[in-house]
Amino acid sequence: xxxxxxxxxxxxxxxxxxxxxxxxxxxxxxxxxxxxxxxxxxxxxxxxxxxxxxxxxxxxxxxxxxxxxxxxxxxxxxxxxxxxxxxxxxxxxxxxxxxxxxxxxxxxxxxxxxxxxxxxxxxxxxxxxxxxxxxxxxxxxxxxxxxxxxxxxxxxxxxxxxxxxxxxxxxxxxxxxxxxxxxxxxxxxxxxxxxxxxxxxxxxxxxxxxxxxxxxxxxxxxxxxxxxxxxxxxxxxxxxxxxxxxxxxxxxxxxxxxxxxxxxxxxxxxxxxxxxxxxxxxxxxxxxxxxxxxxxxxxxxxxxxxxxxxxxxxxxxxxxxx
Amino acid sequence: xxxxxxxxxxxxxxxxxxxxxxxxxxxxxxxxxxxxxxxxxxxxxxxxxxxxxxxxxxxxxxxxxxxxxxxxxxxxxxxxxxxxxxxxxxxxxxxxxxxxxxxxxxxxxxxxxxxxxxxxxxxxxxxxxxxxxxxxxxxxxxxxxxxxxxxxxxxxxxxxxxxxxxxxxxxxxxxxxxxxxxxxxxxxxxxxxxxxxxxxxxxxxxxxxxxxxxxxxxxxxxxxxxxxxxxxxxxxxxxxxxxxxxxxxxxxxxxxxxxxxxxxxxxxxxxxxxxxxxxxxxxxxxxxxxxxxxxxxxxxxxxxxxxxxxxxxxxxxxxxxx
Numbered sequence: 152x153x154x155x156x157x158x159x160x161x162x163x164x165x166x167x168x169x170x171x172x173x174x175x176x177x178x179x180x181x182x183x184x185x186x187x188x189x190x191x192x193x194x195x196x197x198x199x200x201x202x203x204x205x206x207x208x209x210x211x212x213x214x215x216x217x218x219x220x221x222x223x224x225x226x227x228x229x230x231x232x233x234x235x236x237x238x239x240x241x242x243x244x245x246x247x248x249x250x251x252x253x254x255x256x257x258x259x260x261x262x263x264x265x266x267x268x269x270x271x272x273x274x275x276x277x278x279x280x281x282x283x284x285x286x287x288x289x290x291x292x293x294x295x296x297x298x299x300x301x302x303x304x305x306x307x308x309x310x311x312x313x314x315x316x317x318x319x320x321x322x323x324x325x326x327x328x329x330x331x332x333x334x335x336x337x338x339x340x341x342x343x344x345x346x347x348x349x350x351x352x353x354x355x356x357x358x359x360x361x362x363x364x365x366x367x368x369x370x371x372x373x374x375x376x377x378x379x380x381x382x383x384x385x386x387x388x389x390x391x392x393x394x395x396x397x398x399x400x401x402x403x404x405x406x407x408x409x410x411x412x413x414x415x416x417x418x419x420x421x422x423x424x425x426x427x428x429x430x431x432x433x434x435x436x437x438x439x440x441x442x443x444x445x446x447x448x449x450x451x452x453x454x455x456x457x458x459x460x461x462x463x464x465x466x467x468x469x470x471x472x473x
Numbered sequence: 474x475x476x477x478x479x480x481x482x483x484x485x486x487x488x489x490x491x492x493x494x495x496x497x498x499x500x501x502x503x504x505x506x507x508x509x510x511x512x513x514x515x516x517x518x519x520x521x522x523x524x525x526x527x528x529x530x531x532x533x534x535x536x537x538x539x540x541x542x543x544x545x546x547x548x549x550x551x552x553x554x555x556x557x558x559x560x561x562x563x564x565x566x567x568x569x570x571x572x573x574x575x576x577x578x579x580x581x582x583x584x585x586x587x588x589x590x591x592x593x594x595x596x597x598x599x600x601x602x603x604x605x606x607x608x609x610x611x612x613x614x615x616x617x618x619x620x621x622x623x624x625x626x627x628x629x630x631x632x633x634x635x636x637x638x639x640x641x642x643x644x645x646x647x648x649x650x651x652x653x654x655x656x657x658x659x660x661x662x663x664x665x666x667x668x669x670x671x672x673x674x675x676x677x678x679x680x681x682x683x684x685x686x687x688x689x690x691x692x693x694x695x696x697x698x699x700x701x702x703x704x705x706x707x708x709x710x711x712x713x714x715x716x717x718x719x720x721x722x723x724x725x726x727x728x729x730x731x732x733x734x735x736x737x738x739x740x741x742x743x744x745x746x747x748x749x750x751x752x753x754x755x756x757x758x759x760x761x762x763x764x765x766x767x768x769x770x771x772x773x774x775x776x777x778x779x780x781x782x783x784x785x786x787x788x789x790x791x792x793x794x795x
Contacts, residue, residue, distance in 0.1 A: 376687065
């Protein structure tokens, strides 16, 4: 297989940096880095060498087979269609296309089969959604899902570089939990994203679902307390077995899980116990590196699905290098 | 009314320090400070003057009308009965006596009437319990409670001075959420305390209740995401009205609530909305200064109930100064 020409757009940001690290680790060689005017011309690390950052524009995003976008929603809305037009398949991490009809929203462990329905764009879900559906899908397969409630403990890196910088410059006695998302009616945009993306990925459009999202003064690593009610009985021990054998899940001691998740590729799950207040109720606590599995790693896993899948090649506008 | 002789035991700790501040603010004058051997002989600030810290022992805790204990469970178990024997009424903030039969566990806004049933000891609940029942009680009065789920975001100060010190000495990139409580079966001791204390205070021994407790790297101020199902329908607007007129509750903008709660006396409540996944379901988010209303302030409010209540004077072993 010829080496795909890869573009990382948003290469100087928190997620873009991790994307470059993961691509280097996995042996990709033909990689270009792009960013907005502010960072164009600077250099970023890629494995043992450096890349000059190119300006991302509808014109410059050409001669690429595969693009990883880690930029804001407005920038994605402008640049992703241009990159597709220029011949690339794009994995986009913004919310610009996630809920659009006909655009696959993919977490490979859950709905890999949807990736090959793309027409140039595959959307990468919100970091909290990825972490959640990796845990919900095995439970759904085992016992069906009736109702999901989730309380999040989201790190500053999920809000981007400025939030990370602000936290790094704060004293421990200056910080608090925050809720920095725009309101949509009586819920945060983040909460409705989490619900609608989960419903789309699980293909359960009516799933009873409610989230309460909170940002905590932690640099990297999201946690979630999840209350699930299943359709059939699922004892905590059985839930543990089901999760232990699921892809990208690792059972972990709750006392160490939040720390251990950072830098790793798995969603760590612990505290699996009965919710005695509900029929078929379970409670779990999970931790995940929001920059890796929650973003950059999931995007690469999507791309590797596309690269593996020969059906994609039928349309020669896309993934020309395969 | 003669000035009561007050002892603050654990006077050098996070809660004891706030207790002294609040007593000074409220005009108490005959106040003595006590601590363990490690701190005895040091001095603490009390209003515009300083107090020498006395050693807390079964012998030294005498000639006191009212004692505020903010020490560990083992120390309370030893010293509280001695202070009572020596003639004081004790408000104890440890978990030593909270669930003991016949010992009132009091949050004045909720069950003030229980305070006068004491026989020398009134227990002050866990900080998370106080914050929670202040919100649950008005909802219960309006519509009954069927089921409660709570996810906590607890600050380091709830774990005592060593945790505060550790956080203050940490860099922002070194901290994470933690779960530092002992396990009791499949739940943390903190979670079973929260359930059993809530049931005792609300006098709902069968209340369907489940908590997931998490410590966040914040110095002061606890938050809670609460899912409540009421017996009767209670629209979010009605819940808001009910809470707005409840004692020690203040409706607040969620974006600022966690910060505003610190240093204040109220439980701040925001994000009151319907939980569409449950019949009569509501979701709320609350914030509270765990050292003040969650501990030192609640204890003073209990003491002031006792000082006001003439029925207490009938037994002259207690509150002799009243």
